Amino acid sequence: MSVDVEPDQLAIDGARPVRAEPWPTYDKGDVFIEDEDLDLVLETIRARLYFRYDHRPYELTQTGGLERDLAAFFGVPHALTCASGTTAIALGLLALDLPPGSAVACPAFTFAATPSAIRLAGHRPVLVECDDDLHLDVADLRRRMTPEIRAIVVVHMRGFASDMDAVLEVAREFGVPVVEDAVPALGARLRGRPLGTFGDVGAFSTQSDKSLNTGEGGFMLTRDPSVHARAIVYAGAYEGRMSRHFDGDPPPVDDLAMPIFGLRMDEIRAALARGLLRRLPERLAAHHRNYDRVAAGLADLPDVALRRPVADHAYLGEALVFRVPDATSAQTAWIAAALRAEGIAARALGDPGDTNVRAFWNWRFLFPDAAKARAEYPVTARRLDEAIDIPLSANLAERDCDQLVHAVRKVLAARGGRGA
Numbered sequence: 001m002s003v004d005v006e007p008d009q010l011a012i013d014g015a016r017p018v019r020a021e022p023w024p025t026y027d028k029g030d031v032f033i034e035d036e037d038l039d040l041v042l043e044t045i046r047a048r049l050y051f052r053y054d055h056r057p058y059e060l061t062q063t064g065g066l067e068r069d070l071a072a073f074f075g076v077p078h079a080l081t082c083a084s085g086t087t088a089i090a091l092g093l094l095a096l097d098l099p100p101g102s103a104v105a106c107p108a109f110t111f112a113a114t115p116s117a118i119r120l121a122g123h124r125p126v127l128v129e130c131d132d133d134l135h136l137d138v139a140d141l142r143r144r145m146t147p148e149i150r151a152i153v154v155v156h157m158r159g160f161a162s163d164m165d166a167v168l169e170v171a172r173e174f175g176v177p178v179v180e181d182a183v184p185a186l187g188a189r190l191r192g193r194p195l196g197t198f199g200d201v202g203a204f205s206t207q208s209d210k211s212l213n214t215g216e217g218g219f220m221l222t223r224d225p226s227v228h229a230r231a232i233v234y235a236g237a238y239e240g241r242m243s244r245h246f247d248g249d250p251p252p253v254d255d256l257a258m259p260i261f262g263l264r265m266d267e268i269r270a271a272l273a274r275g276l277l278r279r280l281p282e283r284l285a286a287h288h289r290n291y292d293r294v295a296a297g298l299a300d301l302p303d304v305a306l307r308r309p310v311a312d313h314a315y316l317g318e319a320l321v322f323r324v325p326d327a328t329s330a331q332t333a334w335i336a337a338a339l340r341a342e343g344i345a346a347r348a349l350g351d352p353g354d355t356n357v358r359a360f361w362n363w364r365f366l367f368p369d370a371a372k373a374r375a376e377y378p379v380t381a382r383r384l385d386e387a388i389d390i391p392l393s394a395n396l397a398e399r400d401c402d403q404l405v406h407a408v409r410k411v412l413a414a415r416g417g418r419g420a
Helices: 035-047 062-074 085-095 113-120 138-144 164-174 225-235 241-245 267-278 280-298 329-341 370-376 378-385 398-414
Strands: 078-082 103-107 124-128 149-155 178-181 201-205 218-222 319-323 387-391
Touching: 035 267, 062 078, 062 218, 062 241, 062 267, 078 085, 078 225, 078 267, 085 113, 085 149, 085 178, 085 201, 085 218, 085 225, 103 113, 113 124, 113 149, 124 138, 138 164, 149 164, 164 178, 218 225, 225 241, 267 280, 280 319, 280 398, 329 387, 329 398, 370 378, 378 387
Parallel strands: 103 124, 103 149, 149 178, 178 201
Antiparallel strands: 078 218, 201 218, 319 387
16 A cells, blocks of 8 residues: 655644544553453452462462463463563573673663663673664674673564574574563564574563553563573562472572562462453454554655564564664654654654663663764664654554555655755
8 A cells, every 4th residue: 555645735834634633552541451351350359369479379379370371372381470571681681690790792772671681680781783674783793792791682672573593593602591582572473483482581571562561560481490490589489489380399499599589470460461361362463464554555665664574574563663764863853753743653763852762872871971872883873863663553443554654655755855
């Protein structure tokens, strides 16, 4: 589908916008939840048992049931629910038992939670450039690998799979473990295999804009029982409670030798996640359907560089991120503002007037000097300057998708040199 429009008819200039309704986003109450999804939550509230380690056998708790459901869905032996996606990454790094203060590689294009989780685990982030499609640049990863780097955190940013075969090859070459930050990609697959199951650890979020929405929360996946046991203890299992997570004898992990950080998920959130997990395939299908319709409508535009997936359909589809090649950050900021005027929620990732924490130079906890940070990672800085980010709700109708395509084509047709 394509829509031809006449230039100079923009809402930012006072013309009628493409749409009058607010663009659906989680912070405006847009959710993929039905009344029946709340049944387990209400049962749990009425039972007045909200702590995951109560008098019941662990498998009869909501958190225990959710962990078994997640393990079955993802095809892994071990799942651990926790307080957030950030803590899931940190728990994975802690459970890998790296030397304190290790250097950990991660992409420069990610949400601030990734380097924050590395810091939370007591380690030091080492950033890696992205490629033209905003995936982690594996060639740059290999160039930056030194004996100091003891782990790799790869991010499936904005729902697009990274090249896991290439990342794992580098990891094997240097003998380091891989943590998959699948926080932005819950449910997406690469060649039929769920993201988050390729590395030593997979980390996920159930925060409000994720495929499973419990407001806050997360979970970790692993195939290694010892990694699982250590993560359980760090998350807050004490006085032998770690053993409840295992059907047989637990690994020989001393639960008194590690601190406990209180990063557990509660029973109410677990109950909500269990209800939502049943309809996750329906939500994933909706994301793919919407993304594919929008991408097809923009595919012929020379000013739009859509992200290319590393394999067919290796993306979630909950966000549209495209680049306007050779545009400056001021120009993409104007494009995003013009799209917002048309009724489309859009952000320019490199907008100099927006402290978007997906732009690494805004991470002052790592980079006090933004200009110096951009000079250190010039490729990623340039690509983010060119990038526009638009959320795609699973609840979009065909009309919404077509309005988005119309708005992008309209704005780009009329932009000329504006925003320079």
